[in-house]
Amino acid sequence: QGQLQESGPGLVKPSQTLSLTCTVSGGSVTSGSFYWNWIRQPAGKGLEWIGRVYSSGSTNYNPSLKSRVSISLDTSKNQLSLKLSSVTAADTAVYYCAREVAATTSLFDYWGQGTLVTVSS
Amino acid sequence: QTVVTQEPSFSVSPGGTVTLTCGLSSASVSTTHYPSWYQQTPGQAPRTLIYTTNIRSSGVPDRFSGSILGNKAALTITGAQADDESDYYCVLYLGSGIYVFGTGTKVTVL
Numbered sequence: 001q002g003q004l005q006e007s008g009p010g011l012v013k014p015s016q017t018l019s020l021t022c023t024v025s026g027g028s029v030t031s032g033s034f035y036w037n038w039i040r041q042p043a044g045k046g047l048e049w050i051g052r053v054y055s056s057g058s059t060n061y062n063p064s065l066k067s068r069v070s071i072s073l074d075t076s077k078n079q080l081s082l083k084l085s086s087v088t089a090a091d092t093a094v095y096y097c098a099r100e101v102a103a104t105t106s107l108f109d110y111w112g113q114g115t116l117v118t119v120s121s
Numbered sequence: 122q123t124v125v126t127q128e129p130s131f132s133v134s135p136g137g138t139v140t141l142t143c144g145l146s147s148a149s150v151s152t153t154h155y156p157s158w159y160q161q162t163p164g165q166a167p168r169t170l171i172y173t174t175n176i177r178s179s180g181v182p183d184r185f186s187g188s189i190l191g192n193k194a195a196l197t198i199t200g201a202q203a204d205d206e207s208d209y210y211c212v213l214y215l216g217s218g219i220y221v222f223g224t225g226t227k228v229t230v231l
Contacts, residue, residue, distance in 0.1 A: 039222075046225040047159075047167065047210050052218065060218030064122065096166060104172060106155040106214050111166040 002026045004097050004112035012091075012119050018084040021074075022097030022112055029073050029080060030055045035100040036080040037108060038071060040093040048093075052100060053080055087119045123147055125213055125223040132229045133201045141226045142193040143211030149192035154213040156194035158187060161208045170209075171196060198228070206230045 008020035022036070029036060038050040051061035053071045061069050070083040084091060094114040101107040124146040133139040143156060150156060152174050159167035169178040171187035174194065184200045194213070198205055211223040 037220075047161075047222040049212070049220040049222055063219070106157040106212050106220065107169065107172040107178075108157070108159070108167075108212070109169055109178070111168075113166055 002099050002110040004099065004110055006095060006097055006112045006115040008115060008117070010116055010118060012087055012117060013121050014088055014119055015086055018082070018087050018091060018117055018119070020082045020095055020097075020115065020117070022080045022082075024078050024080070024099075027099070029078050030075050032056075033102050035102055036071075036073070037098045037100050038080075038082045039096045039098055039108075040091075041096070041114070042090075042093040050082065050084075050095075054102070089119050091117070092119045093117060123215060123221055125211065125221050127209075127211060127223040127226045129224070130227045130229065132231060133198070133205075135201060135203060135230055137201050138197065138199045139201060139228065140190070141196045141198075141209055141211075141228070142190065143195070143213065143223045144193040145213060150189065150194045150213065152189065154194070154215070156187065156189075157212045158185075158194075158196045159210045159212065161210065167210065201228075201230050203230050 003025045005023045012018045035052045037052040041047050051071050053059045068085045094116050096114045097112045098108040099110040126144045158171040161167040175187040186197050188195050209226045
């Protein structure tokens, strides 16, 4: 069974870079069976797909965020990371990491519990 | 920008049936968008209900079913129960590794 846990600063200043980590247990981020995704949700609003990374390191990003986002793997720690630059208040949200089954498009089968990031000075 | 639209809210009586839909601004939804559906209660991470149009995730009751209805993806709850009161989100695959979530539907059971 996969387990995912997000971590990182809960408060980020405007114009700075948001950095989050998702620690994966019960599976390896190097497994070719999965993609590893980041998804966010502003308070009271809907879910927004941010992007994903594959075991090879290849990535796909939401076109609306592509210029500011970077997702990568740290295989030594079995983690994935998210970096979002030049943040504004609009980036305040709960950020989730989620595992996607590579052989089954659109199946996000395990999610972390989410971590709230607030952008404020 | 691609927008995936869902009904903002639905109300259903206990034991009743409700069908939620998921439409795409730029085209008809088909199986090639691999529509999936997620249920979310307040303060919780989403839970997978349906993937690849109509496959129920492990442990999901068979009162939940997915389909394509006309030019939209659809999630039907047959015999609604009180604990089905949640927010429901669809997800569509746009190709080239890109996903988009729907706007979400709040379902009330009363």
